[in-house]
Each structure stands twice: as structure tokens, then as C-alpha cells.
Amino acid sequence: MTKQMNQSDRMESDDTPVTIDIILNVKPSCREEFERVAAETIAAAEMFEGHLGVNVFRPDDSSSLQYRIVFKFDRLSNYRLWESSEIRKGYLAQLNRLIVDEGKFQVLTGLETWFTLSTNKAILPPPRYKMFLLTWGIIFILINFMNRLVIPNLSFLPPPLATLLVSGLMVFAMTYIIMPRVTKLFAKWLYPRNHDAQQ
Structure with a gap:
């Protein structure tokens, strides 16, 4: 997950709204702990300037503990402050122990934030x-x-x-x-x- 997080360094430099889409596969034995740490992480993110809200899509099938978390910031610069914060790094280290793989991480900026649907699938911008x-x-x-x-x-x-x-x-x-x-x-x-x- 940490490696995929670093892909955000290649994002656009324009200070536009951003949508962050995260898909994580949680270890079966760690579901309760993941729920707790994720809730604390979300609460911490909400304290940062520009945070516009978050949606958590929990797994429908207990055999596959795949979570999707989508949250938005009003500006890329405000998201950067959260992304580089020590509190986020601390929670990220805890979450990395509870997931099966690195997960998937997307950051959409500019017009692409207008074209996001509420779905449990990964966000794929239209042409x-x-x-x-x-x-x-x-x-x-x-x-x-x-x-x-x-x-x-x-x-x-x-x-x-x-x-x-x-x-x-x-x-x-x-x-x-x-x-x-x-x-x-x-x-x-x-x-x-x-x-x-x-x-």
C-alpha cells in the first residue's frame, strides 16, 4: 500500500479538487481491528482543512474482505497536507499490518472528480x-x-x-x-x- 501511495507524486500540479479511491483486502482475522483503525484514520482526516467527506463500502461477501474507501478534498494542496502528515503515516503503518497486499490507490483531479459514480468498483474516468x-x-x-x-x-x-x-x-x-x-x-x-x- 505504501508503494502505491507514492504514485500520487505523479499527480497534476493544479490546485484542484481531488477524489481519493482506495481498495484494500483485509486479512480475515483482522477485520475488527481494521474497522477500528480505519475509523480512527477517517476521524483524523476529517480534522484537516479541505476534507469534504468520506464513503466506506464494506464487503458484501464475507469470503472476500475487500473494503473500498473514497474521500474528497477541496484542493490538492490540502490533500497534500494530510498525505504528508505524521498522523497519517502512523495510521498507515497500522493498516499495512492488517491487509493482504498493497491494495489499489487512485487520486483523481480536475474534471475527473466531476465524473465519479457511487459504486463499489474502482473509479475509471470516461474518455x-x-x-x-x-x-x-x-x-x-x-x-x-x-x-x-x-x-x-x-x-x-x-x-x-x-x-x-x-x-x-x-x-x-x-x-x-x-x-x-x-x-x-x-x-x-x-x-x-x-x-x-x-x-
């Missing part, structure tokens, strides 16, 4: 051209909405301040409202293999 087309279409609609209903009501503000406000509203809407729903709506087109496998 970039699909992300581009879908994002382009949504932004086109948003810009027209802003031009008609929002910008005319901001004429009393200086142009730079109005632009700052409008761009902030667009990014907020894309990140927290629109893209999570649009991703589910277009899931069959974005992730055809995943859906075929589930049927």
Missing part, C-alpha cells in the same frame, strides 16, 4: 472527449442562463466583481449540483462497459 463534450454542453447552457437571468441583475457591481461572482456561481453549480446529477443521467454513455458488466 476525455466524452468529458469535454458533456462539460462543454453544460457550460453552454449555464452561460446562457447567467446572461439572461443573473448578469443583468449585477449591473450595479464593477465588472471584475460581477465576473468573479458569476464564475464562482458556475463552478459551485457544476461541482455540487449539476455534474453529480448529469453524470448519473448520462452514466450509460459515459461508462458503457461498467453498465454492461452490472447487467
Whole structure:
């Protein structure tokens, strides 16, 4: 697991939101201890600035103790602070004793964080051209909405301040409202293999 964690050194340098996807195979005799240490690790991560939440997917089949943990940070720089912290290193050493192998570790940044589904499978981003087309279409609609209903009501503000406000509203809407729903709506087109496998 430590070796795979080091792969995050190759991540993008942009200070964008990040989604961290971890899959671990727990030793059968260590399940209770793993649950305890994992809960303590998650609680520690929540204390760090920029932590946006975590989802824990527990194994459905008792014969395979595979856990998946997905958590998000608002910025790559804030995630780096957690990643390099001594408290995380301490918990990581404890977790490494409780798992069968190194596990799988993914860090998604930028637009890829908009295209993540709630599933117990590893996060596989869709092709970039699909992300581009879908994002382009949504932004086109948003810009027209802003031009008609929002910008005319901001004429009393200086142009730079109005632009700052409008761009902030667009990014907020894309990140927290629109893209999570649009991703589910277009899931069959974005992730055809995943859906075929589930049927």
C-alpha cells in the first residue's frame, strides 16, 4: 500500500479538487481491528482543512474482505497536507499490518472528480472527449442562463466583481449540483462497459 501511495507524486500540479479511491483486502482475522483503525484514520482526516467527506463500502461477501474507501478534498494542496502528515503515516503503518497486499490507490483531479459514480468498483474516468463534450454542453447552457437571468441583475457591481461572482456561481453549480446529477443521467454513455458488466 505504501508503494502505491507514492504514485500520487505523479499527480497534476493544479490546485484542484481531488477524489481519493482506495481498495484494500483485509486479512480475515483482522477485520475488527481494521474497522477500528480505519475509523480512527477517517476521524483524523476529517480534522484537516479541505476534507469534504468520506464513503466506506464494506464487503458484501464475507469470503472476500475487500473494503473500498473514497474521500474528497477541496484542493490538492490540502490533500497534500494530510498525505504528508505524521498522523497519517502512523495510521498507515497500522493498516499495512492488517491487509493482504498493497491494495489499489487512485487520486483523481480536475474534471475527473466531476465524473465519479457511487459504486463499489474502482473509479475509471470516461474518455476525455466524452468529458469535454458533456462539460462543454453544460457550460453552454449555464452561460446562457447567467446572461439572461443573473448578469443583468449585477449591473450595479464593477465588472471584475460581477465576473468573479458569476464564475464562482458556475463552478459551485457544476461541482455540487449539476455534474453529480448529469453524470448519473448520462452514466450509460459515459461508462458503457461498467453498465454492461452490472447487467
